[in-house]
Amino acid sequence: MFAYYLDLALRSLKRNKALTALMVLAIALGIGASMTTLTVLHVLSGDPLPGRSGTLYYPQIDPRDNSGLFPGKEPPEQLTLTDGQNLLRAGRADHQALMTGGSVPIQPDSSSLDPFYVEARYTTADFFPMFGTPFLYGQGWAAADDEARVRDVVINSELNQRLFAGADSVGRTLRVANTAFRIVGVLDNWEPSPHFYDLNTGSYGYTEQVFLPLQTALGLHMDHNGSSDCWGNGAGGIGGTYPSEECVWLQFWVRLDSPAQVAAYREFLVRYSQQQKSLGRFVKAPNVRLRDVRQWLAYERVVPNDVRLQTGLAFGFLLVCLVNTVGLMLAKFLRRASELGIRRALGASKRALFTQLLVESGVVGLVGGAGGLLLALLGLWLVRHRPSDYAPLAHLDPTMLLVTFLLAVGASLLAGLLPAWRACQITPALQLKSN
Amino acid sequence: MKLHPMIAALRRHKAGVVLIALQIALTLAIVCNAIFIIGSRIERVNRPTGLDESNLFLVTQQWVGAPSADTADGVEKLDVMQREDLAALRNLPGVEAVAPTNSLPLLNSSWTGSVSLKPDTRPGDKSGTRTAYYFTDEQALSTMGLKLVAGRAFNAGDVRHQGFRDNPPRPALIVTKALADKLFPKGNAVGSVIYSDGSGAPSTIIGVVERLQIPATGSWGNNFTWYSTLVPTRLDANFTRYAVRTKPGQLDAVMRAVTPMLYKVDPMRVLDDDSVKSFADIRAKAYRADVGMAILMGVICLILIAVTAAGIVGLTSFWVGQRHRQIGVRRALGARKLDILHYFQLENLLIAGVGAVLGVLLAIGLNLWLITRYEMSHLPVLYVLVGTVAVLVLGQAAVFVPARRASNVSPVSATRAA
Numbered sequence: 019m020f021a022y023y024l025d026l027a028l029r030s031l032k033r034n035k036a037l038t039a040l041m042v043l044a045i046a047l048g049i050g051a052s053m054t055t056l057t058v059l060h061v062l063s064g065d066p067l068p069g070r071s072g073t074l075y076y077p078q079i080d081p082r083d084n085s086g087l088f089p090g091k092e093p094p095e096q097l098t099l100t101d102g103q104n105l106l107r108a109g110r111a112d113h114q115a116l117m118t119g120g121s122v123p124i125q126p127d128s129s130s131l132d133p134f135y136v137e138a139r140y141t142t143a144d145f146f147p148m149f150g151t152p153f154l155y156g157q158g159w160a161a162a163d164d165e166a167r168v169r170d171v172v173i174n175s176e177l178n179q180r181l182f183a184g185a186d187s188v189g190r191t192l193r194v195a196n197t198a199f200r201i202v203g204v205l206d207n208w209e210p211s212p213h214f215y216d217l218n219t220g221s222y223g224y225t226e227q228v229f230l231p232l233q234t235a236l237g238l239h240m241d242h243n244g245s246s247d248c249w250g251n252g253a254g255g256i257g258g259t260y261p262s263e264e265c266v267w268l269q270f271w272v273r274l275d276s277p278a279q280v281a282a283y284r285e286f287l288v289r290y291s292q293q294q295k296s297l298g299r300f301v302k303a304p305n306v307r308l309r310d311v312r313q314w315l316a317y318e319r320v321v322p323n324d325v326r327l328q329t330g331l332a333f334g335f336l337l338v339c340l341v342n343t344v345g346l347m348l349a350k351f352l353r354r355a356s357e358l359g360i361r362r363a364l365g366a367s368k369r370a371l372f373t374q375l376l377v378e379s380g381v382v383g384l385v386g387g388a389g390g391l392l393l394a395l396l397g398l399w400l401v402r403h404r405p406s407d408y409a410p411l412a413h414l415d416p417t418m419l420l421v422t423f424l425l426a427v428g429a430s431l432l433a434g435l436l437p438a439w440r441a442c443q444i445t446p447a448l449q450l451k452s453n
Numbered sequence: 454m455k456l457h458p459m460i461a462a463l464r465r466h467k468a469g470v471v472l473i474a475l476q477i478a479l480t481l482a483i484v485c486n487a488i489f490i491i492g493s494r495i496e497r498v499n500r501p502t503g504l505d506e507s508n509l510f511l512v513t514q515q516w517v518g519a520p521s522a523d524t525a526d527g528v529e530k531l532d533v534m535q536r537e538d539l540a541a542l543r544n545l546p547g548v549e550a551v552a553p554t555n556s557l558p559l560l561n562s563s564w565t566g567s568v569s570l571k572p573d574t575r576p577g578d579k580s581g582t583r584t585a586y587y588f589t590d591e592q593a594l595s596t597m598g599l600k601l602v603a604g605r606a607f608n609a610g611d612v613r614h615q616g617f618r619d620n621p622p623r624p625a626l627i628v629t630k631a632l633a634d635k636l637f638p639k640g641n642a643v644g645s646v647i648y649s650d651g652s653g654a655p656s657t658i659i660g661v662v663e664r665l666q667i668p669a670t671g672s673w674g675n676n677f678t679w680y681s682t683l684v685p686t687r688l689d690a691n692f693t694r695y696a697v698r699t700k701p702g703q704l705d706a707v708m709r710a711v712t713p714m715l716y717k718v719d720p721m722r723v724l725d726d727d728s729v730k731s732f733a734d735i736r737a738k739a740y741r742a743d744v745g746m747a748i749l750m751g752v753i754c755l756i757l758i759a760v761t762a763a764g765i766v767g768l769t770s771f772w773v774g775q776r777h778r779q780i781g782v783r784r785a786l787g788a789r790k791l792d793i794l795h796y797f798q799l800e801n802l803l804i805a806g807v808g809a810v811l812g813v814l815l816a817i818g819l820n821l822w823l824i825t826r827y828e829m830s831h832l833p834v835l836y837v838l839v840g841t842v843a844v845l846v847l848g849q850a851a852v853f854v855p856a857r858r859a860s861n862v863s864p865v866s867a868t869r870a871a
Contacts, residue, residue, distance in 0.1 A: 047756055047760065123723060338483065338761065341476045345472035
């Protein structure tokens with residue numbers, strides 16, 4: 019029966035080519051536009067560390083005085099060095115790492131390469147096991163090395179390629195800011211997107227090429243990059259000395275595997291704040307947050323507003339295209355009232371008629387969806403060639419491919435529903451008589 | 454022509470009428486808001502920074518292994534290095550003026566603070582006015598091409614230097630007219646004393662420039678976009694920025710010559726592809742998202758209008774076909790071609806009118822929703838009015854071809870079977 023309906027649908031669609039083309043085009047444009055923007059939105063709000071991000075938490079505490087430079091009730095988005103080190107040494111989580119961003123000059127041994135600056139991350143040892151960074155060669159430094167201020171460095175594969183042509187460089191020396199470091203590990207491609215663990219340095223398309231032990235970097239007065247917010251007598255800014263304990267400029271991540279651990283850690287943060295208040299360091303009542311990766315990204319609103327607006331616009335556009343298709347299909351089906359009347363008179367049930375008409379609108383949706391897919395690919399290609407931080411990320415993945423098709427067929431079936439139902443309501447006798 | 458029979462006829466096509474009206478309403482709502490967004494983006498991109506933007510470029514460089522800016526000794530050494538660079542740049546053929554600066558408008562790298570009429574204010578004190586500082590020297594005005602409207606420009610005697618993190622007094626300042634008017638509404642800014650960043654040390658306003666935008670283009674800078682302050686101080690750190698104005702037509706040549714020349718002065722530094730940037734590039738980068746958004750919205754609006762017009766054409770064509778026989782009857786009973794044409798035109802006007810009324814409500818509702826979510830301002834009435842007229846005209850244009858076809862139906866068709 020389905021094949022027969024398909025045949026009928028194709029015949030009917032062929033009868034009025036311009037109208038069919040208009041319906042297909044409208045659906046294709048609507049689907050193309052909404053899939054392009056939805057894919058960009060999907061990519062930008064993606065999970066930076068699939069499988070791990072659910073157990074990673076970002077503790078926030080409130081060490082500020084009441085001078086009120088920061089509006090709102092939320093605690094600051096980073097930690098002071100004192101609090102960071104206190105939380106790190108307390109070691110209440112399975113894994114914890116204190117970190118901040120920087121920018122360091124690399125001085126290659128070979129005279130053919132001029133010195134150059136790369137983005138760096140100053141962090142404690144747990145960074146690597148906690149985030150599950152893949153290593154091409156070697157591994158991270160040990161936790162004990164943090165306090166010992168060892169001069170170990172982990173580099174990424176891009177830098178390894180540039181300096182050592184991709185060879186295993188573990189054990190070799192790297193001159194960073196006039197200091198010799200020993201390479202202990204080379205990361206394989208690792209580029210979490212968004213750059214969730216430090217959003218101050220840009221949310222997308224940002225990778226560090228060098229990872230140094232935090233205490234070592236602080237000891238050598240390496241340049242700090244990112245934001246630092248101060249209050250009271252603190253002096254912020256960016257440079258070689260580090261802001262005082264009245265400035266927040268470090269990020270701290272912990273790994274907590276169970277809800278019980280999360281609750282215990284939150285309790286610990288409150289107790290820590292109370293203790294600091296009784297010591298006279300904190301002024302405010304305990305004001306703590308413990309967000310996981312997803313909540314943190316939502317709170318920081320990493321997805322640009324423009325992208326959300328574009329997605330909204332595209333879906334509005336799809337809606338108009340669908341209303342348009344509903345109108346056209348309705349007109350088309352009702353014009354065939356006499357044909358449908360005859361079929362009814364010859365014994366076809368309402369249900370059969372309804373199915374037939376839905377098959378017809380489904381065909382329009384399928385063709386429109388295919389066209390929309392092509393348009394979406396074109397749209398994403400255009401997005402990739404626009405100069406923005408997230409441009410290289412705009413690719414269609416299998417999930418979005420499936421969503422595209424379901425959306426296209428679903429939308430046009432939905433568009434066919436009302437016209438098909440209306441067309442089934444005709445009384446066969448009346449239609450036969452009028453002719 | 455009476456509306457009554459027309460409405461009676463439309464009642465028989467309820468679903469179709471509702472759909473066209475709905476489509477027109479949605480189109481009007483979306484296009485109005487989209488064009489408003491495009492308009493505000495274009496306005497943002499086109500506002501002048503106050504600089505003379507042609508023949509201007511910026512050099513950003515970093516020294517490798519430079520002395521630390523945290524010691525007095527290091528600051529002096531860094532200042533010597535910076536002055537060497539400045540002297541070399543000023544001697545380069547084709548260069549008109551060079552000024553050190555921590556930033557430029559649209560660069561999105563800012564040093565902000567507050568200025569107040571009162572000394573020793575606490576941080577967070579509400580009496581201060583937010584401002585963005587440009588730390589520069591006596592060639593600032595000629596390099597940036599700023600227009601002095603009162604007082605005098607900096608001279609060599611005003612210029613000091615300081616470590617990047619130090620916070621010494623700032624005895625002389627130049628402010629923008631917008632900031633001067635905010636602080637001194639009576640217009641007596643020049644010669645008056647203000648206090649910067651809660652300091653107790655007085656700063657005298659020695660000059661006022663007409664206009665100078667702050668470096669930040671993000672929404673957080675929206676409430677002090679024109680409140681800039683120029684400080685006659687070279688900042689000493691391991692990195693520096695130099696704004697360079699060239700003689701007309703020599704921008705490219707000078708930009709190419711800068712990197713090798715600076716390496717000759719001191720090879721222990723890093724200059725990469727991004728280090729030498731024309732102001733045109735800085736502007737393009739600052740506004741690329743706005744321009745992209747405007748283009749995208751524009752394209753979607755055009756397609757949306759086309760789809761709606763095509764929908765009207767399609768549906769009206771069907772109605773004309775459906776009413777072929779009725780039209781014939783009317784013609785046979787004496788209606789002129791013009792009457793038939795007017796009938797369909799008026800019918801469309803009626804539907805589009807209902808759609809437009811609904812669309813205006815939707816447009817305003819959508820705008821109010823956008824305001825709550827995306828820091829947008831109120832949709833001006835003009836946009837809505839123009840949009841309404843536009844959809845009515847669009848409807849008339851779309852209906853013309855099928856209506857004319859209807860008017861060409863011959864009276865004879867009344868006698869034939871449909």
